[in-house]
Amino acid sequence: MEISIWDIIEIENVLITVVLVLILKVVADKWKAHKKKNTIVVEKEWKDYVLPHGPLVELSKGKLWSVTGKFTPDRNMIIYKTNDDKLIIHSAIVLDEKTQKQVELLGTPHVVIIPNRFHCRDAKAYKNRYPEIKVLCPLDSFTMISKKVDFVLDGSVERALATYVSSEEFAYIVPVGAKGELSYEVALGNGNKGLIVCDLMFNLPSSEACDWLGWIIGSILGSLTDGKQPRVSRLFRFLALTDKAQFKQWVSEQAKKSYKVVCVAHGKHITEQCQQKLSNVVKTL
Numbered sequence: 426m427e428i429s430i431w432d433i434i435e436i437e438n439v440l441i442t443v444v445l446v447l448i449l450k451v452v453a454d455k456w457k458a459h460k461k462k463n464t465i466v467v468e469k470e471w472k473d474y475v476l477p478h479g480p481l482v483e484l485s486k487g488k489l490w491s492v493t494g495k496f497t498p499d500r501n502m503i504i505y506k507t508n509d510d511k512l513i514i515h516s517a518i519v520l521d522e523k524t525q526k527q528v529e530l531l532g533t534p535h536v537v538i539i540p541n542r543f544h545c546r547d548a549k550a551y552k553n554r555y556p557e558i559k560v561l562c563p564l565d566s567f568t569m570i571s572k573k574v575d576f577v578l579d580g581s582v583e584r585a586l587a588t589y590v591s592s593e594e595f596a597y598i599v600p601v602g603a604k605g606e607l608s609y610e611v612a613l614g615n616g617n618k619g620l621i622v623c624d625l626m627f628n629l630p631s632s633e634a635c636d637w638l639g640w641i642i643g644s645i646l647g648s649l650t651d652g653k654q655p656r657v658s659r660l661f662r663f664l665a666l667t668d669k670a671q672f673k674q675w676v677s678e679q680a681k682k683s684y685k686v687v688c689v690a691h692g693k694h695i696t697e698q699c700q701q702k703l704s705n706v707v708k709t710l
């Protein structure tokens with residue numbers, strides 16, 4: 426049989442392809458082995474999570490407290506105390522030992538609520554420090570948050586919260602027209618109620634609470650305010666708003682509830698003229 430020059434070229438091409446594939450496989454295997462060797466998994470301790478933060482501040486006597494942590498932007502943790510001295514912690518922040526001990530004097534850390542996928546950072550530290558604590562998050566963020574945290578969540582807020590705290594004291598409410606997070610209505614005694622929200626409303630003054638990076642990011646995301654009137658950020662409108670008309674209606678309904686305090690995750694909590702300020706939030710949409 427006669428072998429033509431084209432046959433030789435074809436055989437050569439096949440051989441070159443095989444050799445190239447083998448080389449690529451060897452390189453890929455070596456890279457994987459190198460990465461594995463250099464990835465040392467070290468379990469972080471409580472102190473490794475601590476960032477600068479403010480003091481424990483009481484918002485409603487004997488029921489509600491907040492601590493502001495230095496993030497970009499600054500972030501508030503809310504602590505609610507039930508009638509049987511259990512603590513429900515919204516958007517947990519790891520505190521220095523002295524402040525954390527003050528929290529422990531308030532009651533037993535019982536539930537941590539991860540409010541949305543952006544507020545996951547410190548939940549694992551709480552789970553490690555308080556093995557009995559239940560860590561919950563909203564159902565529609567459950568899959569995403571499960572992938573971000575390095576432990577098994579104890580359930581969704583919608584399905585499990587009422588198991589751990591009476592809804593007479595601490596109940597979730599669904600922000601109609603938005604997705605990704607819930608809001609919470611809490612009893613403050615004497616018939617008074619408070620509202621806890623996460624990223625659906627910012628009250629972050631541009632003049633404070635932000636470093637330069639926070640100022641730039643906040644300006645782009647439309648989350649900075651004058652410190653008096655809260656607003657719905659551009660980012661929330663982009664990521665979470667599903668029906669503006671319904672959401673406006675929902676905010677208007679919250680405004681009618683005469684809350685004594687509205688706790689926000691970013692910026693100043695609203696402790697005066699809650700009704701008026703919530704009504705005005707609708708205008709920022």
Ligand SMILES: [Fe+2]
Pocket residue numbers: 543544623624690691
């Ligand atoms: Fe946030």
